[in-house]
Amino acid sequence: MKKNIVILGTQWGDEGKGKIVDFLSSNSSYVVRYHGGNNAGHTLxxxxxKIILHLIPSGLLxxxxxxxxxxxxxxxxxxxxxxxxxxxENGYFINKRLYISPSAPLILPYHIQMDLAREKKLGNYLLGTTGRGIGPAYEDKIARRSLQIGDLKNKKELSRKLEIIVDYYNSQLVSFYKCKPIDYKNILKDLLEITDFIYDMIQDTTNILHQAIKDKKRIIFEGAQGSLLDIDHGTYPYVTSSNSTIGGVMTGTGLGPKNLDYILGVTKAYSTRVGQGPFPxxxxxxxxxYLSxxxxEFGSTTGRKRRTGxxxxxALRYAVKINSLSALCITKLDxxxxxKEIKICTSYKNINSLENYNNFSNVNLNNIIPIYEVYPGWMKKTSGIKNIEDLPQEARNYIHHIEKIxxxxxxxxxxxPDRLDTILVKKLFF
Structure with a gap:
């Protein structure tokens, strides 16, 4: 029986993590978002x-x-x-059930404006961001100029800091990107109008989580994006701006690794990717x-068609290695x-070793030719099956091949897609 579970993606995101978090949350006390922003979209x-969440942890249903x-x-x-x-509006009330770290950086209109301006400037070489201002917000964090959630509690300091940072962004937006300037007074007005709404939610989340560990509460850590989008270990530069691999849990919450009991990697039964970047x-x-x-396969955040494969x-073996995964969850088997036939890439032709996926930037992509193993399809309905014994033998064989790889x-x-359309092969904390 596992107390604290990390649920993260092993691919380029969109693996169905939200559903699995939601499914397992019925027997947990806390669900924690530890990285990313509203560029993530979890469909429940x-x-x-259908409920689509972008920031709020999936377990709050x-x-x-x-x-x-x-x-x-x-x-x-x-x-x-x-x-x-x-x-x-959908009957889910989270008053007094949501807490926000005062250290979480704010995304504000100038981040979004900068994100869009940069992508436009890049033209055919754009990165394919969601345009939500995620990258610029993380840049501010690293550059130590972020406005944080906790700043909303001090109106005078908020105004002072905001004016300085808006001036910094306007100097670039106007002079280099030829955009209209941002009015910091409008942003300040909008922030002051909403501060009371979230004021009581701003709490010391690290302390709350340490107390939850001490009280032996069950905690789920909900990852966003996927391992191959990790800023350090993904297919750079076509990555997100945070650590979507296991290290993001520790830096993103203030908990140490000894508090993690089980790391579940969510893997789609095939592969998808949104936006630019290598996809062997x-x-x-x-x-x-057919897969689309x-x-x-359309992004829950952007609506863009996902590339399929x-x-x-x-890539899966790489994700297992860098995350120290305990086990896998296979989604979208149905x-x-x-x-009639299904393939799995087991190696790449002309590349003896690709130990790190962030090395894609140094590899001639034309040389990445996948070598496949081919398996017979089952040509039978698996949708809604809840016991592994009821799966067609060919489907069980496919799962077994994934385990071997x-x-x-x-x-x-x-x-x-429904939370109940799930086979629990092994008891976790049920």
Whole structure:
């Protein structure tokens, strides 16, 4: 029985982490977002009703769960409030159940403006960001000029700091990017109007979590994006601006590694990627169309069509290694139901060793040719199956092949978007 579980993505994001967090949260006390911002989108389906979250931890759909947005997250306060109100409209009330670290950096309009201006300037060489201001907000954090959530509690200091940083951004936006200047007074006015709404949520989240550990509470740490988008270990420069691998949990919360009992890597039964960057197993045929339409592969944050491909076993082994994964969760198995054959990339031709995926920037991408193993499809419905014994034998064989490639067990299998369409192969904290 596991107390504290980390749930993170092993691919380029969009693996279905939100559903798994939601599924496991019924038996937890806390769910913690520890990195990223509202560039993440976690889609939950409860009783056939879809809820999309971007900042709020997925487990808060259960009334017994407390949500934590920790210091590693960059927060748009306006988007946060919009999300809280959306939940209330859908019957989910999180008053006194959500706590926000005072050290979490703010995302403000000048970050978004800078993000969009840079992408436009890059033209055909754009990175494919979500345009949510995530990168510039993390830059401010590293440059030690961030406005933080805690600054909202001191109006005088907030005004002073805001004027300085808006002047810094305007000097670039106007002179170099030829954009209109940002008016810091408008931003200040908007911030002062919403401060009371989140004032009581601003708490020492590190202390709350340490007390929860002491009280032997069950905690889920919810990752955003995926391991191959990690700023240090992903396919640089086509990555996010935070650590989406396991290290982000410690730096993003203030908890040490000894407090983590189990690390679950969520892996789609095939591969997808949004935006630019290398994708060795990408498909450009009828299978791509099938996966896109059957899997509804469109970004929950941007709406962009995701690129699709076969499962990349080389990338999966890399994610297992750098995250010290305990086990895997395979999602969207049901999407493969109507394929006569299914492939897994097990190695790359012309590349003897690609130990680190951040080395993609130094590799001739034309040389990355995937070598596949081919498996028979099951051509039977798996959607909604809740016991592994009820899966077609070919589907069970496919899961077993993934286990052999990854060299760790598959403990959970998702067979549909609803929280109940889930096979729990191994008990976690149920």
């Amino acid at each position: 389906v409860v009783n056939k009703k 259960y009334p017994n769960v407390i949500g934590i947005i920790s210091n590693g997250v960059v927060i748009s306060p306006f988007e946060l409030i919009k999300e809280i109100k959306m939940l209330e 197993t990408e498909l450009f045929n009828d299978v791509d169309h 339409t059957t899997g509804q 076969w499962l990349d076993g080389v 999407v493969l139901d109507n394929l 990854a060299k760790i067990p598959v403990d959970i299998i998702s067979t549909g």
